Amino acid sequence: MNRRKFASKLTLATISGVLGTKLVFGNQMPRHYIPLGLQDPDPFKLFQKDSEMVLLNDKPWNMEAQAHLLNDKVTPNKFMFIRNNGQIPEKIEGKSWTLTINGESVKQKKEYSLAELKSKFKNYTYQLTLECGGNGRSEFNPPAKGNQWTIGAVSCANWTGVRLKDVLEDVGIKSDAVYIGYHAADTHLSGDSKKEPISRGVPIEKVMQEETLLAFEMNGKPIPIAHGFPLRLVCGGWPASASGKWIHTISVRNQVHDGAKMGGTSYRVPCETVAPGSKVEDANMCIIESMPVKSLITSPKSGALVKKRNTVTINGHAWAGELQVSKMECSIDFGSTWQTCHLEQPMNRLAWQHFKVAIDFPKKGYYEIWARATDENGKSQPMVLPGWNPKGYLNNACHRIAIKVV
Ligand SMILES: Nc1nc2c(c(=O)[nH]1)N[C@H]1C(S)=C(S)[C@@H](COP(=O)(O)O)O[C@H]1N2
Numbered sequence: 001m002n003r004r005k006f007a008s009k010l011t012l013a014t015i016s017g018v019l020g021t022k023l024v025f026g027n028q029m030p031r032h033y034i035p036l037g038l039q040d041p042d043p044f045k046l047f048q049k050d051s052e053m054v055l056l057n058d059k060p061w062n063m064e065a066q067a068h069l070l071n072d073k074v075t076p077n078k079f080m081f082i083r084n085n086g087q088i089p090e091k092i093e094g095k096s097w098t099l100t101i102n103g104e105s106v107k108q109k110k111e112y113s114l115a116e117l118k119s120k121f122k123n124y125t126y127q128l129t130l131e132c133g134g135n136g137r138s139e140f141n142p143p144a145k146g147n148q149w150t151i152g153a154v155s156c157a158n159w160t161g162v163r164l165k166d167v168l169e170d171v172g173i174k175s176d177a178v179y180i181g182y183h184a185a186d187t188h189l190s191g192d193s194k195k196e197p198i199s200r201g202v203p204i205e206k207v208m209q210e211e212t213l214l215a216f217e218m219n220g221k222p223i224p225i226a227h228g229f230p231l232r233l234v235c236g237g238w239p240a241s242a243s244g245k246w247i248h249t250i251s252v253r254n255q256v257h258d259g260a261k262m263g264g265t266s267y268r269v270p271c272e273t274v275a276p277g278s279k280v281e282d283a284n285m286c287i288i289e290s291m292p293v294k295s296l297i298t299s300p301k302s303g304a305l306v307k308k309r310n311t312v313t314i315n316g317h318a319w320a321g322e323l324q325v326s327k328m329e330c331s332i333d334f335g336s337t338w339q340t341c342h343l344e345q346p347m348n349r350l351a352w353q354h355f356k357v358a359i360d361f362p363k364k365g366y367y368e369i370w371a372r373a374t375d376e377n378g379k380s381q382p383m384v385l386p387g388w389n390p391k392g393y394l395n396n397a398c399h400r401i402a403i404k405v406v
């Protein structure tokens with residue numbers, strides 16, 4: 001039942017109950033009126049997001065940025081995409097939060113309070129790129145089900161926390177450990193408390209990297225609710241689904257983690273390229289690991305009018321999963337010629353890199369600016385949609401914007 005129908009059937013006493021207080025002047029309230037206190041919350045206010053962010057879904061909450069909103073070197077909360085598979089946990093007590101490390105491959109199960117984690121282990125801060133595996137899904141054909149992300153499901157914030165490897169060393173893990181899996185406090189959309197909306201993980205090699213964090217701060221403040229308060233895993237450069245939010249347990253596994261959304265078509269792509277629309281056997285699907293090379297033009301905004309006499313500076317970011325970006329180019333003539341951009345070093349491994357290039361447009365008129373990044377192994381972004389896959393992951397086609405020189 002939707003909220004409107006639901007509210008029209010409520011008695012004043014029940015409304016008071018839901019509001020948690022007395023409905024003063026309830027008798028004066030128009031029939032079928034839904035008190036503001038019962039209406040759907042405004043997600044932009046609720047999560048402190050900029051009003052130019054784009055809401056893709058409200059159950060669960062999913063929201064993406066537009067390219068021009070991502071111009072900051074470090075993404076602030078207001079421009080950070082939200083991707084949820086279930087309902088955000090309702091009652092989160094930071095003070096009493098604990099993290100349990102268990103699983104077949106721990107020497108013994110251990111529990112830490114949040115305060116203990118923060119004080120017992122050295123704290124580190126890294127800028128880490130988080131991109132949803134489904135970013136760019138909206139371009140796939142045949143279309144792929146799921147949130148129709150365009151380009152805005154990517155962020156690079158400062159994350160502060162402790163190294164997961166330090167914590168696991170303190171717990172003691174067995175030599176047969178191959179994977180970890182996270183368990184989190186969000187709830188399944190069906191309301192079934194036995195089902196987890198998502199429980200993914202990463203191989204031990206990724207766990208042991210210095211940048212793999214159990215984070216409790218984002219951009220110097222406690223992590224916002226929507227992004228995993230009070231504790232989240234951050235595995236930069238991998239599909240962001242590996243970075244579990246609201247985590248209370250990490251299981252150290254002697255096999256590839258088999259939690260929710262680890263199997264079937266979830267965050268997996270055909271191991272070998274297939275024809276668009278093909279059915280692919282489970283056995284021929286591979287788990288996505290490092291994300292592919294990609295870039296985004298964040299300034300000017302697509303559709304901008306630029307004065308002819310000015311040189312236009314193009315700005316943006318480029319990233320390549322576990323790898324560094326080694327070259328960044330832009331074209332204003334539909335890819336006939338490319339100009340090399342100035343490309344900064346990343347702040348640390350797994351952080352995106354900023355690029356800029358000053359362009360002189362020869363005449364007044366319509367132009368497109370195309371951007372192409374190349375990773376340190378010489379792999380470049382494709383101009384058009386790369387390999388089709390059932391769930392529409394890993395679209396790293398070149399970003400293009402349109403401008404008018406007037
Ligand atoms: N507990 C939990 N963690 C989660 C998810 C979720 O639904 N529940 N979504 C994952 C996915 S698919 C993505 S892309 C990122 C999004 O992180 P963000 O919302 O902080 O941008 O969180 C990941 N971690």
Ligand SMILES: [Mo]
Pocket residue numbers: 083131132133134239240241
């Ligand atoms: Mo995702």
